[in-house]
Amino acid sequence: MTASAQKYTRQTLLDVQPLTPGLFTLRTTRDPGFRFRAGQFARLGVTKADGSVVWRAYSMVSSPFDEYLDFFSVVVPGGEFTTQLSRLREGDSLLVDRQAFGYLTLDRFVDGRDLWLMATGTGIAPFLSLLQDFDVWEKFERIKLVYSVREARDVAYPDLIAGLTQRDYLREHAGKLQFIPIVTREQHPGTLQGRITQLIANGDLEKAAGLELTPEHSRVMLCGNPQMIDDTRQLLKQRGMQLSLSRRPGQVAVENYW
Structure with a gap:
């Protein structure tokens, strides 16, 4: 396993729901080893066409006790990350950092x-x-x-x-x-x-x-x-x-x- 692979896991999108033209929710699988406290955030990664990975911080909407992870996103017009993220559909992959962060606990x-x-x-x-x-x-x-x-x-x-x-x-x-x-x-x-x-x-x-x-x-x-x-x-x-x-x-x- 490479050093980079140790820092994140590859999760599968279970559901993507557009709320408005500029807002959507997404649910992914959750690695059994991923732990967080309510109020914290994770770094999510999407892979671009050239193979590079873009990372952004997203708070978990879901409970620490849920078997899945829920996130809430805005679409930033022309945004490097959300443009890629908003194109993902059920079954696609999303990278999730192994460590949770944040102080709203x-x-x-x-x-x-x-x-x-x-x-x-x-x-x-x-x-x-x-x-x-x-x-x-x-x-x-x-x-x-x-x-x-x-x-x-x-x-x-x-x-x-x-x-x-x-x-x-x-x-x-x-x-x-x-x-x-x-x-x-x-x-x-x-x-x-x-x-x-x-x-x-x-x-x-x-x-x-x-x-x-x-x-x-x-x-x-x-x-x-x-x-x-x-x-x-x-x-x-x-x-x-x-x-x-x-x-x-x-x-x-x-x-x-x-």
Whole structure:
């Protein structure tokens, strides 16, 4: 076995589902030796026509206990990686790094009462994995899943989100989760309109959640557009909420692998 072959496994695509012209989901087989914690990501590789391999980081949507791996992707027009990835079909191969990475894991917070999961676009992926982990529901009293997309049709995994609290192992915690969808480019019933940062600044997000963002009780995870992450971090910092580091526990955790 070559050194490069030891670093990844070749997995088979089990399913590819287009959601919109620019978004799709995919499911692959899972190597028995691949381990990850809910909220982490893997490096995926696609082989180009010239035989070279392009790698990108993708968070797992699936639970650490599933026998398959689920991923969520946007199609970047002309993108070296997603152009190749979006052409793959059931039965095709995808390379998966043997090691998982990432800091959007439950151990980022040593305390806290309320968990806020704030995502834009495909940044929802690690939070869906986290919400399939029983320990998250045990640790926090309230969970707010804040999901911002451009248009209402871009809201992905609605059935998974709606069905979480119907799972046998989560039914006793059904009242803990509130899903707060946000649409930025149109008005849509049942959603907030505006950017996450605007809705924090003007108080509308907390009003919709019926809960305040405070250093004492709130623990916030951010994933998605780098500008959203930076701007939201600044807003939270103004409220006394700091990035959680191994040497200094805090109230905010981020993932930014763009």
